[in-house]
Structure formats: C-alpha cells, structure tokens
Amino acid sequence: MNDVAISPKQLANWASDLQLIADITQSHAAIFRVTPAGERSLLLQTVDCEPRHLEALLLQANLKAHFSLYQNASPKDQVFSQHSAPYNPFNESSAFSNYQVNLPEDLSAGAHQPSALLIRDVNADPQWRATGIGSLIYLPILWPSGAHFGALCLYHSAALHLDDKALQLASLTVNSLQLHLAELLRLQQQAVTATRKESKAVDVIGLQTFIDSFEEHIWVKNTAGVYTICNQSVEKAWELPRSEIVGKTDEELFGKDIAEIFLNGDRLAIETGAPIIVAECLDGEKQNKHLWLETLKIPALTPEGTLAGVIGMTRNISKHKEVEEQLTLATNVFKHSLEGVVVTDRHGNITDVNGAFYEITGYSREELLGQNPRLFNSGRHEKAFFDTMWTHLLETGKWNGEIWNRRKDGTIFPQNITISTIYDDSGDVRYFVAVFADISAQKQNEAQLAHLAYFDPLTHLPNRMKLMMQLKQEVKHAKRLNAQLATVFIDVDLFKHINDSFGHSIGDEMLVELAKRLRCQLREQDVLSRIGGDEFVALISGIQDHEDAAVAINQLRQVFEQPFVVSTGDHLRLTASMGVSIYPSDGSKADTLLRNADAAMYRAKSEGRNNFAFYTESLTKQSFEHLKLQSALYGALEENALYLMYQPKLDLVTRKTLGVEALLRWNDPILGQISPGVFIPVAEKIGLIYDIGLWVLETACLQGMRWLAEGKPFGRIAVNVAGQQLQRSSFVEDVKRILAQTGLPATCLELEVTESVMMHNPDVAIRDLKLLGDLGIELSVDDFGTGYSSLNYLKKLPIHKLKIDQSFVRDIPFDTNNTAIAKAVIALGHALKLEIVAEGVETQAQAEFLTHNLCDQAQGYLFSRPLLPADVEAFLAKA
Numbered sequence: 001m002n003d004v005a006i007s008p009k010q011l012a013n014w015a016s017d018l019q020l021i022a023d024i025t026q027s028h029a030a031i032f033r034v035t036p037a038g039e040r041s042l043l044l045q046t047v048d049c050e051p052r053h054l055e056a057l058l059l060q061a062n063l064k065a066h067f068s069l070y071q072n073a074s075p076k077d078q079v080f081s082q083h084s085a086p087y088n089p090f091n092e093s094s095a096f097s098n099y100q101v102n103l104p105e106d107l108s109a110g111a112h113q114p115s116a117l118l119i120r121d122v123n124a125d126p127q128w129r130a131t132g133i134g135s136l137i138y139l140p141i142l143w144p145s146g147a148h149f150g151a152l153c154l155y156h157s158a159a160l161h162l163d164d165k166a167l168q169l170a171s172l173t174v175n176s177l178q179l180h181l182a183e184l185l186r187l188q189q190q191a192v193t194a195t196r197k198e199s200k201a202v203d204v205i206g207l208q209t210f211i212d213s214f215e216e217h218i219w220v221k222n223t224a225g226v227y228t229i230c231n232q233s234v235e236k237a238w239e240l241p242r243s244e245i246v247g248k249t250d251e252e253l254f255g256k257d258i259a260e261i262f263l264n265g266d267r268l269a270i271e272t273g274a275p276i277i278v279a280e281c282l283d284g285e286k287q288n289k290h291l292w293l294e295t296l297k298i299p300a301l302t303p304e305g306t307l308a309g310v311i312g313m314t315r316n317i318s319k320h321k322e323v324e325e326q327l328t329l330a331t332n333v334f335k336h337s338l339e340g341v342v343v344t345d346r347h348g349n350i351t352d353v354n355g356a357f358y359e360i361t362g363y364s365r366e367e368l369l370g371q372n373p374r375l376f377n378s379g380r381h382e383k384a385f386f387d388t389m390w391t392h393l394l395e396t397g398k399w400n401g402e403i404w405n406r407r408k409d410g411t412i413f414p415q416n417i418t419i420s421t422i423y424d425d426s427g428d429v430r431y432f433v434a435v436f437a438d439i440s441a442q443k444q445n446e447a448q449l450a451h452l453a454y455f456d457p458l459t460h461l462p463n464r465m466k467l468m469m470q471l472k473q474e475v476k477h478a479k480r481l482n483a484q485l486a487t488v489f490i491d492v493d494l495f496k497h498i499n500d501s502f503g504h505s506i507g508d509e510m511l512v513e514l515a516k517r518l519r520c521q522l523r524e525q526d527v528l529s530r531i532g533g534d535e536f537v538a539l540i541s542g543i544q545d546h547e548d549a550a551v552a553i554n555q556l557r558q559v560f561e562q563p564f565v566v567s568t569g570d571h572l573r574l575t576a577s578m579g580v581s582i583y584p585s586d587g588s589k590a591d592t593l594l595r596n597a598d599a600a601m602y603r604a605k606s607e608g609r610n611n612f613a614f615y616t617e618s619l620t621k622q623s624f625e626h627l628k629l630q631s632a633l634y635g636a637l638e639e640n641a642l643y644l645m646y647q648p649k650l651d652l653v654t655r656k657t658l659g660v661e662a663l664l665r666w667n668d669p670i671l672g673q674i675s676p677g678v679f680i681p682v683a684e685k686i687g688l689i690y691d692i693g694l695w696v697l698e699t700a701c702l703q704g705m706r707w708l709a710e711g712k713p714f715g716r717i718a719v720n721v722a723g724q725q726l727q728r729s730s731f732v733e734d735v736k737r738i739l740a741q742t743g744l745p746a747t748c749l750e751l752e753v754t755e756s757v758m759m760h761n762p763d764v765a766i767r768d769l770k771l772l773g774d775l776g777i778e779l780s781v782d783d784f785g786t787g788y789s790s791l792n793y794l795k796k797l798p799i800h801k802l803k804i805d806q807s808f809v810r811d812i813p814f815d816t817n818n819t820a821i822a823k824a825v826i827a828l829g830h831a832l833k834l835e836i837v838a839e840g841v842e843t844q845a846q847a848e849f850l851t852h853n854l855c856d857q858a859q860g861y862l863f864s865r866p867l868l869p870a871d872v873e874a875f876l877a878k879a
Contacts, residue, residue: 004184014177015044018152020795021173022046024831025154025166030054031141031177032061033150038272043150056131057153061138118167121159134159137167139174144182144305147273152177169831172824185305194481195383217314220300223307225249225263237314266310269297293317339435340415346429348372360438362408373434376405378412384480389419394429397421402439414443456530458508459515467529467537471590474527474539478583485583486540486549488556489597490518493575493609495534502568510564510572517559522552537594546614549580550627551685553612560610575610577601586615630686632668633679637695641668644699645866648875649718649837649859652851657876659715659750661859662700663866664692684724693725694734701742701749703869708748712876716778718750726753727761732771739775746776752803754782755794766796773798780837784825795832802829806840806860813849826853 014031022029028050033043040061042054117138122128128136137154154170156162211218211231219230230245238245238253250259269276275298295314302308340357344350350368358364361376368375381404393399400418407413417436424430454466462470471487478485492514499507511534518536519528527539540552556578563571579601587593596615604613636642646660666674683689697719704717725731739746751772753765769779780801781794804825812818822838829836838850841860850858864875 004181004188006184010180010184011044014180016795017173017176018044019046021154021169024169025156025162027154027156027162027166028053029155030057030153031150032058032153034148034272036272036274038268040150053131053133053155056133057155060128060131061151061153118162118164120162123159131155133157135162137162137170139170141174141177141181143273144178144185145273145299145301145307146270147299148271149177149181168824168827172828175824182305189303189305214313215315217312219245219312220309221266221312222309225266227253228309265295265297269310270299270307273299275299337435339437342368342373342434344373344432344434346431348432351431360407360436361405378404378406380404380412393419393421393432397423403436413438413440415439459512459530461515461519461536462527462529464529464531467527467531467539468590468594470527470529471539471594474541475583475588475590475593478541479588481542483541484543484545484549484585485593486538486543486552487581487583487593487597488538488540488549488553489579489594489601490536490538490556491577491601491605492534493577493605495574498572498574502566502570502572506566506568506570506572509566510574513564514559514574518556521555521559537597543582546582549582549614551630553578553580554627554630557612577604577609578612579604579615580612581615629671629674629679629682632671633666633683633686633688636666636668637691639669642666642692642695644696644703645868646703646717646872647859647866648864648872649715649857650863652838652847652855652858655863657715658857659718660872661718661752662696662703662720664696664720680722684722687724689722689724690728693722694738696720697735698738698742701738701744704744704748705742706869707873707876708744710873712873714748714872714876716748716750717744718752718780720752720782723754726765726768732768735772735777736775747778750778750780750801752780752782755784766798770798783839799834801835801837801857803837803839804855809838809840809846809850809860812846819849822850822855823853826855830854 018029018031028046028048030045030049031043032040035041040058042058045054117136119125119128119136119138122131122133122136133155134157135155137152139152141149141151143149152170152174154162154166208229208231211229214231215233217231217234217237219234220228222228226249227246230242234245235242240253245253250262253259254262265276265278275296278295278297293314294317295312298311298313300308300311337354338356340360341354342350342357343352350371350373353363353365353368363375389399389401398418398420401416403415403417404412405415415436416439417434419432419434421429422431422433454463454469455461456463474485477483495507498510511530515528515530515536518538522528522538522540525541527541529537531537538552538556540549543549543552557576560574560576563573565571579597579599581587581593581596581600583593586596600613600615604611607613632641643665645663645665647663648657649659649661650656651658664676664680666676666679668674680689683692700717700719704714707714721731728734735751739749753769773779778801779797779799780803781797781799782803783805784802802825804822808818808821808825810818812822826836835856836854837857837859838846838855839859841847841850841858841862843862846860847858847862867875
C-alpha cells in the first residue's frame, strides 16, 4: 500500500467535490479507502448518507474484494502443464488495465467497461441486491501502479435514477482524485530522491551474482506472470535448472491449481500496493520435524509509480519460531537508578520504563507501554542522525551520544544517552535498553561559552569560526537537496578613511548599522557573519541559478544607497565590493568557496570598487545582462516601452466577435523586442508585476473607451491578473479606481485568473472575486486543467467562463487524450452553467471538433493573430 499522507485540507477539498457531485446528480456519495489489512473502510461521505446503506455497500465491496492470503502447497509437488497456451491469471487482474476511468464512446449502448460500474436497477443485480438501494455507480480509485486506493460510490434509493451523465461526472471526479494521488506520490518520490546521497561504486556486482549469494529463495515475475530471474536456492528447492524456470509461468511449472494459489498472493500484493507475507508450514523429510517458511511478495514499481512486476523471497524462519526469551534485567538497578531507563522490543515498542524516567520526562509507565520512542522526538535532529545512530547500534551493539527529546509538557531538553542491544541465544536482537541523564544545566553553560567563542561582540553576528561551521553545514544541506549555495564576500571600500577621519567609535556605529541593514535584506534561513573589521560574508541558500544570486546581490547593494546617520549628526556614505562563489560549480568545500569568493571580491575591487564579481567570469557577464534587463524593466513604464496587442475571441457558431484579450508586449530601445515569457518572471521576482499589471488594466480600459467613443462595439476586453495582484489587499479598490478614472463600464471588462493563483489563498480569492463580480465584471478561469484545483472552490467562485488551455486544444481531434480532456472540461463547465472558451485554435478541424462538442467560444491564429489597436478596428469593421 502506498504510504502517502493526505492532508486534512485535501480531504476537505475531496469532501466538497463529493458533495458537489451528489448535489448535481441529486444522489448520495461516499469514498471508501482500502485499509492496510485489505478491507474497504469509509473515508468520506455526503451529509445525507444513511448508515445502513453505507454498511451494506461496505459489506458487499469487501466480499467482492476478498480472497485467501495463504499458500498451503509445497513447490516440490510439481505438476507440469503441456498446454500450448497456458492459463495466465495475471491477465485477469484489474491491476493491469488502464487506470484512468475512460468512458465508452456510446454509453447508451451499454458498452462494458471493467473500470466503471453503472447499475441502473440494483434489484436486477444479484451481487448488489442485498444493499437495499435502487441505482448505483461504483468506480475504483487507483494509484498509478494499479494498487487500490479505494472506490467512489454514488447511489440513489430509486432505480433508474443514475444515468450516463452521472457516470460521466463521477468518472471525472475519480480522474481528478487519481491525478491528486499521482501528484502526492510524485512529491513523495521527489522528497525521497532528494534525501538520497550520491554514491560512487568502485566494483559493481551483477544482479545474478547478488541474489545467488542469498540462502533465501529469490525470484522475479514480470507483469505477464513469467519468471524473469531466480537464484540458485530456487533451483535447488524446485529441483530444476534456471533455464527451465525462467520464461515459464506458475501453471507451466506447478499446474493450474497450485498456480492459482501463488497468483492470488501476487494479485493481492499488486492490488494492496504493499508487501505481503505468506507463512507456510511444510513437512520435512523426518516426520517429527517441520520446516517453517515465510514468503514475502512485493510489487515492483517504476520511479513513476507504475507496475513492473512482482518480487518474491522465501526464507527459513524455523529458528525464529524456536527462540525463547533469554533477557535478564538487573531489577534493583533498573528500579532505583537515578538515570532514566527505557526498554523496547526489537521493533522499538516500549516494554518497560523505570521511576527516574517519570521524574525526568513526566510520562508514567502505563502511558508508554506499547508506544514508540518517536513520541519524544523534538524535531531537532535530521533523519541522517538517526540513520547513523541505528547503523552504529546494530553493527556494534552500543551507541552513546547526546539527543534532544521532548517532555510530556512539551519542553525540549538534552540527554546524554547510552543505548545497548540485548541479544538472545541465537544472536538475534531481542531488546534495546536506553539509559539517559538530563544535561540541561550543562548545555546552558556550554551555550554561554559558545556565544563568546562563536559570535562577534560588536554586531552579535557569527564570527569566522562560526561561519566556517555554518558553511560546512550549508554545503551538506545543498548537496543533500541537490541545490545551489551562494557565498557572498562583502568588503567595505576605504573604510579605513572613516576610522581615521571620525574615530573608531563612529566606525563601530556604522558597522552595527550596516550589519542590521544587510541582515534585513536576507531571508531568515540565510546566514550573515562578520569575519573581520569591515568584512562580512553572506550565505544565500536554496538558489536555483546564478540569476537568483544576482537578485540577492542587488538587494544587498541597495543598503548602501542611503547615507548612514551617525551620533555626530553627519550623513556618511559607504560603498562595498562583493565577490560571489557558487556551490557546487565554484567549489564543493567550505574553505574553497570562501577563498574563491574572496578572490572574486578582489577582482571587483580591481575593476574600480563599488562593484561585484562572480568567481566564474562568464557568470559575472550573465548576471550583468540580467541586471541590465532588471534596470531596463524599471524604466519600461516611464519610457513607454510597453504596449498592448489584442486577440479577438469569437462565438464558434456565429463567428461573431465577442471580445478581445489584451496581451502585453515590450520593445526596449536598446535591448529590442523581449518575449513576455522572459520579462514577466523577472517582473515577478523584483516586485514590478503589480505596477505593470495596473498599467495593463488602465491602458486596456482607455483603449476600450476610445473604441466605444468611436462607435465600435467590441464586447469585453479581457485582462490577465497575476498572482501577486490578486494577493494584494488593495487590488479590488485599484480596479474600482481605474474603472472610475477611465470611464469604462464594468460590463465591458473581463478579468482572467489562473486556477493555481486562486488555489494559493482560495478564501481571499473568493471574497475579492465576488466583489469584482458584483461590479459587473466578467471573470474567467485561464489555463483550466493545467493545475490542481478543487471542484468545490470552482463552484463557489463567481466565475462565468472556463478557458481550455491551448496544450489540450493542440492535436485535437487526432489525439484521443486531448479530445477526452476537452470533452470532460466542456461537460463540467456546462454542468456548472459556465461558458467554455478554447485557446490556441489554429485549424479548421479543431474548430469543427469544438463546435460539435458544444464549446462556446474560441480564439487563436485560425481567426486572428494578436493585433495592434488600429488593426483591431479593421478586423471589427470587416467582421
């Protein structure tokens, strides 16, 4: 089973989507989830579901899903089949079908779809008749591998109430849920990948050699149920050479009856999405001896989460069955020790604690029995810390060190702890015993001494020694996350003149103020230190490229734009030279990065001071180009370098122009024509997008007024709203002000917002968009289908249109996936009483497909490219 956490917010969104489908179809709905035990349990339900119906549906669903877990036959009892076309139960597993709920072309014809179940009259179906309902839709919800997450159940007390339209909406909801599950799985895979450290193998051992080294029986089947590899232990146990095993199915090896038992276990592992254990008790050669085997079956998944096959491993667990507990505890020492003592079993579950444990932590013995020590986790230690601890403990049998844990009242305290491993007679781990002492007072003394040793007494910033420690930590962190790290060496130009002219006390004032200013320009997770008289170093983490570093450096340079007012009343100015090195391109060690940043700083000084340079000269040039683009963008509004073009939107049936979309363009007098895909992200990074967005809105409204004054009706002007605009509390008032100043009626304005922008803070978005809608402004959801929105929020938003993103319009009607998505969006939009607009329509075939499927409006090169205002007038006149 996929172990992916689903947040309460996500569950709330699903519950809202479920209620929406139930409201539209006037029925009841529930989502069942597969438990670790393989049973279905209730996850979500609509408000009016009756418990008796849910219990009956769950009972029936679990009856249909259940089959035996245990194999009771020995592989040595071989029955070989001579069929030319062997029976292969793998082919019957729903886990190997298409996991998306795709509706049949002709639903009314009753075409059968294994992944979608619509029962119009439950009384006529003997398998579901006992539920006592009238009509039913039961759709499985699958992980990308085919493992069962659960099912969506839509039902009504009356027969024939649920129809094909209800099935279509339910299928759309299931697809949305499966997209969310796939995204959760993808994010988890990214997190797992990010925590893995790179390893450089010197000697590579082949897979066959590797598995042959194990006494356990190890084999692999592909998705067709064919053995693809096995080890020597399998050959000995099955008394067959590898050449007669690989390429065969279970039926060919053992006969149909035994093969069905084995394949049932394979199916369960696939459908549960988790390893399953099958215990086997086989008679040995001697009558008084039994051989206990344990078979572990694991579904093998690709990095994308799709099924690759099944891995099996069978091992002899007889010794584990015969082991008796041999652990002896020193009872008196345990009870009366001043140190806290906790005992766990080999799984880490607490079996006992002493009295001192209660005195230190506040937890009593009764509260902790059966609990895991993770209960005390303070959150201060990374996973790597515990991995190292457990590796050392399991290798040597003992670990000693310091750990920060959490008391029952929530306070965090340090412990000096020794963990010992207690083995049984067979040498296996039986218990772990931990003895610890509270060292809070000792740590407080150490912290006071550390502050004196590691921090600058003037600015209270980390000193050089502390910086090197932090830089080493940041390098490790960046390596683990496969990220970049910028080391910025800042040297104040000619600071000696300040000390010589005004005295060291004034110089100290300026250094303290400079430290405050620099600190304010950095994020909380970034590091700033003072390593010498007028030398500072900043560590900027989490950057994606040198452009991010250039933006951060530009912010640091801004602190020198304002004069420093000292106690004498003088206004003094400072400049600085900065050098930058980037991990890992400019060095993989802390001292190398600092040395290279220092070298880059001296190059900046040699080029005239009040400057900065990257250690890699080519990055310096690129960063200057980036800063040049930033500087040019600051002046673009004042210099009238920005302008708008307009693309018409037409009614697909009448081909009448219903409006135009305003598109932003930039033609810089020096840099030339610059693509919006280049300068809009820069504007968002440097905080100009809000001002530019207001300029676009005002310019479009003025143009609309000119057309109205000239008697040229154009419908509505659509203006795109960026995320940072909608997040501003003043946005609604700014829109009202622009409409009042330009005189454009609100009924002539349309605002387009992407679904991802609305999901950033949906409650605020709903509030502000309702206020705008009340003015008469029409609202559209742009690029619909490219993000992860909630149908519930979509229902609540006061929107009028959904725009199908051009990526879904491209290649229709030839691409079946895009045609299915376009149809689904149109059906969903019309169900919510919204108009549908298709973007990027370039061919007549696309237009005909969209028209046939009742899409309302379209825009694209087939009708018109973006036009200048004069060309729009000509287009309107021609239309």
